[in-house]
Amino acid sequence: MWPSLVDFKPYIVTGLALGGVYALSGVGIVVLYRATGVLNLAFGAIGAMGALISWTLINHHPAFPEWASYLVCILFGGAVTFVYGLVFGPPLAGRDPLVKAVGTLGLTLILLGLMSYLWPPIGRTMTLPTSKPDFSYHLGFADVDITMTEIIGLAFGVVVTFGIAAFLRLTKLGTAMRALADDREITATLGVPVRRVEAAAWLGSGLLAGAAGLLLSDLVGLDPVNLTFLVISSLAAALIARLRSLVATLFAGLAVGLCTALLTPITAWPSEANYQFSLSSYRGGAPFVIAIVTLLFLARRRVVSVSRTDA
Amino acid sequence: MKLRRIAVAVMLAVAAALIVALTTGATTGPAHVHVLGSGTASAAKSVCGLGTGKKATGSPIKLGAIATKQPGTDFTDIPNTAAAYFNCVNANGGINGHRIQYFIQTEQTDPAQDAAAAKKLIQTDRVVGMVGSTSIIECSINHKYYEQLHVYEIAAGIAPECYGKGDTNIASVNMGPRYSSDGATQYVIRQGVDKIAFDQSNVPGTGYISAGPNAVAKAAKIPIQDFTDTVPLQDANSVALKLVQAAGQNGGVVLNFTPDQALLILQAAQKQGLVDRVKAWACSTPCNSDFVASALGSAWDGKLGVNAELNLPSAAGPDSTLYRQIASKIKLAFGLGSFSQMGFVQARIATAALLNMKPPYTLARVGQAFAGVRNFHTDILCSPWYFGKVNVHIPNNTDRTVTPSNGKMAVKEGCFKVSAADPDIAAARAVEKKNPQLNTGKPYPVK
Numbered sequence: 029m030w031p032s033l034v035d036f037k038p039y040i041v042t043g044l045a046l047g048g049v050y051a052l053s054g055v056g057i058v059v060l061y062r063a064t065g066v067l068n069l070a071f072g073a074i075g076a077m078g079a080l081i082s083w084t085l086i087n088h089h090p091a092f093p094e095w096a097s098y099l100v101c102i103l104f105g106g107a108v109t110f111v112y113g114l115v116f117g118p119p120l121a122g123r124d125p126l127v128k129a130v131g132t133l134g135l136t137l138i139l140l141g142l143m144s145y146l147w148p149p150i151g152r153t154m155t156l157p158t159s160k161p162d163f164s165y166h167l168g169f170a171d172v173d174i175t176m177t178e179i180i181g182l183a184f185g186v187v188v189t190f191g192i193a194a195f196l197r198l199t200k201l202g203t204a205m206r207a208l209a210d211d212r213e214i215t216a217t218l219g220v221p222v223r224r225v226e227a228a229a230w231l232g233s234g235l236l237a238g239a240a241g242l243l244l245s246d247l248v249g250l251d252p253v254n255l256t257f258l259v260i261s262s263l264a265a266a267l268i269a270r271l272r273s274l275v276a277t278l279f280a281g282l283a284v285g286l287c288t289a290l291l292t293p294i295t296a297w298p299s300e301a302n303y304q305f306s307l308s309s310y311r312g313g314a315p316f317v318i319a320i321v322t323l324l325f326l327a328r329r330r331v332v333s334v335s336r337t338d339a
Numbered sequence: 340m341k342l343r344r345i346a347v348a349v350m351l352a353v354a355a356a357l358i359v360a361l362t363t364g365a366t367t368g369p370a371h372v373h374v375l376g377s378g379t380a381s382a383a384k385s386v387c388g389l390g391t392g393k394k395a396t397g398s399p400i401k402l403g404a405i406a407t408k409q410p411g412t413d414f415t416d417i418p419n420t421a422a423a424y425f426n427c428v429n430a431n432g433g434i435n436g437h438r439i440q441y442f443i444q445t446e447q448t449d450p451a452q453d454a455a456a457a458k459k460l461i462q463t464d465r466v467v468g469m470v471g472s473t474s475i476i477e478c479s480i481n482h483k484y485y486e487q488l489h490v491y492e493i494a495a496g497i498a499p500e501c502y503g504k505g506d507t508n509i510a511s512v513n514m515g516p517r518y519s520s521d522g523a524t525q526y527v528i529r530q531g532v533d534k535i536a537f538d539q540s541n542v543p544g545t546g547y548i549s550a551g552p553n554a555v556a557k558a559a560k561i562p563i564q565d566f567t568d569t570v571p572l573q574d575a576n577s578v579a580l581k582l583v584q585a586a587g588q589n590g591g592v593v594l595n596f597t598p599d600q601a602l603l604i605l606q607a608a609q610k611q612g613l614v615d616r617v618k619a620w621a622c623s624t625p626c627n628s629d630f631v632a633s634a635l636g637s638a639w640d641g642k643l644g645v646n647a648e649l650n651l652p653s654a655a656g657p658d659s660t661l662y663r664q665i666a667s668k669i670k671l672a673f674g675l676g677s678f679s680q681m682g683f684v685q686a687r688i689a690t691a692a693l694l695n696m697k698p699p700y701t702l703a704r705v706g707q708a709f710a711g712v713r714n715f716h717t718d719i720l721c722s723p724w725y726f727g728k729v730n731v732h733i734p735n736n737t738d739r740t741v742t743p744s745n746g747k748m749a750v751k752e753g754c755f756k757v758s759a760a761d762p763d764i765a766a767a768r769a770v771e772k773k774n775p776q777l778n779t780g781k782p783y784p785v786k
Contacts, residue, residue, distance in 0.1 A: 151673050152599075247576075248573055254572075
């Protein structure tokens with residue numbers, strides 16, 4: 029049995045909120061890729077570790093201001109990514125994009141190991157102040173409550189996307205980043221301080237990783253493994269945008285979040301007798317299916333290109 | 340070069356932050372079990388083993404456990420608490436001077452890994468009995484191996500073989516997810532629901548588990564819809580919405596997840612204003628944890644019925660008191676709750692069995708001692724526990740319903756019999772009726 033339109037409405041809200049954060053993460057990944065050629069697979073792990081540090085500060089250091097704990101999460105993301113970029117960016121600059129991506133996979137594994145050691149898998153919850161009952165609003169059209177965190181998740185994704193797009197277009201540093209994306213060698217010969225520009229990209233991407241980790245720890249749960257591998261949904265969004273367009277990444281992120289959520293109520297189709305054969309039980313694969321279908325569609329029109337030219 | 344210097348400075352700052360985290364309680368060091376549980380046992384006081392207060396130094400009696408530990412499913416609280424109890428026994432004279440040496444293996448729902456873990460424990464480590472195992476598939480994979488080698492296991496089971504289905508060498512102190520979900524389903528039926536949405540984690544054995552609640556609901560002529568969700572949950576909001584929609588306004592939602600995952604769904608329901616959109620919410624026994632109660636807050640007070648296979652962690656009985664003393668000495672993943680209680684009860688039963696036998700402590704003799712446990716009384720269980728040489732092992736088939744109250748769990752319904760509409764429970768009751776010595780008569784001696 030196919031659900032009614034009314035049944036779908038609440039999932040639009042949950043899907044958009046999650047999609048907004050996927051978009052935010054996707055934009056962070058694309059910005060870094062465009063400027064440095066590195067597909068940062070550690071994006072989720074960095075955010076997860078930042079969120080765990082925040083959790084520790086909040087729960088074990090009551091004197092430490094709560095707002096500062098959240099700031100630490102974001103700064104941690106920026107610091108770790110910045111340092112990684114400075115230490116490993118230059119030696120890997122001339123290598124194949126696959127080698128660069130595998131480098132970040134190494135960082136992911138190190139961070140996962142550290143998290144496993146420092147924060148054994150006990151039950152932890154992160155409830156941001158914006159998720160408390162005072163910041164809960166009823167959405168009449170969907171007949172469901174929404175928290176300020178979910179609103180921020182969506183709004184932040186949109187604001188960051190257009191903010192970074194404007195930054196890349198209107199500022200000198202942004203122009204340098206765009207130039208790097210086109211041709212690193214020529215950009216360098218034009219006198220652009222390549223390493224500084226790349227460092228700025230690493231830092232910006234890391235700050236976004238921290239912010240996304242903080243939001244997702246509330247929206248999805250404070251589980252390091254789960255948060256680490258949520259990067260897959262964001263990667264799907266980035267791939268759909270061919271690792272180029274920030275606005276396309278935004279819409280792809282929202283589409284991934286929406287599709288995953290909207291599949292949830294389809295619990296009795298195509299099989300009414302067995303839930304395990306319903307669309308709902310396969311919703312976890314939605315990001316990949318969307319990415320594959322989109323890339324195949326674009327390939328049909330011969331416009332797929334996810335490579336870049338490096339020096 | 341300037342950037343490099345900045346990088347080094349930032350690295351030092353990050354290292355400093357990590358050191359701060361390391362030194363502020365984010366880590367777990369080795370469990371420090373102090374000497375406790377000594378004295379003379381009485382109706383009001385339980386002690387660890389002999390309770391002598393003297394450290395055992397004799398040759399070791401080796402016991403082993405296999406527990407699942409993977410993202411979204413962590414059962415290690417159970418063997419870790421058993422280990423803490425055995426440490427307490429060793430600090431109090433051990434088993435007539437012999438110390439218990441305990442080996443814990445973890446697994447990730449990998450059949451080959453489970454089989455290898457059992458072989459390592461039995462053939463390499465030379466354990467003489469299995470105590471404290473809790474795994475999604477361990478009983479299914481290893482039960483034939485245990486039968487071949489006459490290894491007996493006191494477990495906290497999940498798979499059907501943990502309850503004697505096809506095996507007589509394993510008996511569990513808990514009801515496991517199926518029978519606990521039966522109890523949770525009975526609770527929502529008593530609340531007068533007209534439909535039930537039953538959701539559980541998508542791990543091996545979901546069909547076996549859902550058969551119980553389906554039988555109970557069918558007997559009550561109430562429709563039930565089964566769901567499974569992959570853990571760790573990535574979209575708890577959507578899951579909560581799905582369940583509420585499926586149950587309907589006069590329906591009930593029954594969850595069978597580990598505490599952290601159930602908590603995600605319950606919190607998502609709360610954030611979205613869904614708590615009162617159904618008539619009743621219930622949870623199988625893993626939710627019986629103060630971690631869940633405190634994380635949920637007052638919004639769920641009295642609104643969530645948690646099937647409790649074991650007593651409240653805060654109960655006043657002598658075994659409950661000793662359990663809290665021991666559990667407080669170790670770092671638990673989910674705080675005081677049913678998982679750690681299961682580990683305590685298993686270790687206590689095994690210790691009693693070992694104290695009631697004479698050396699040598701060989702695999703065959705320890706197995707017979709385990710199998711000989713009958714009518715074991717503890718205030719942590721509603722009814723006496725037994726192993727016995729019977730073909731169905733569901734000795735724990737009477738339990739309670741608890742509910743969150745001011746950050747703790749409180750009793751909502753006293754001990755009740757899990758419905759015999761579940762054919763497995765009916766079989767267990769038939770075994771008990773045929774073998775009254777299993778849970779009646781003179782209590783099993785606990786020295």
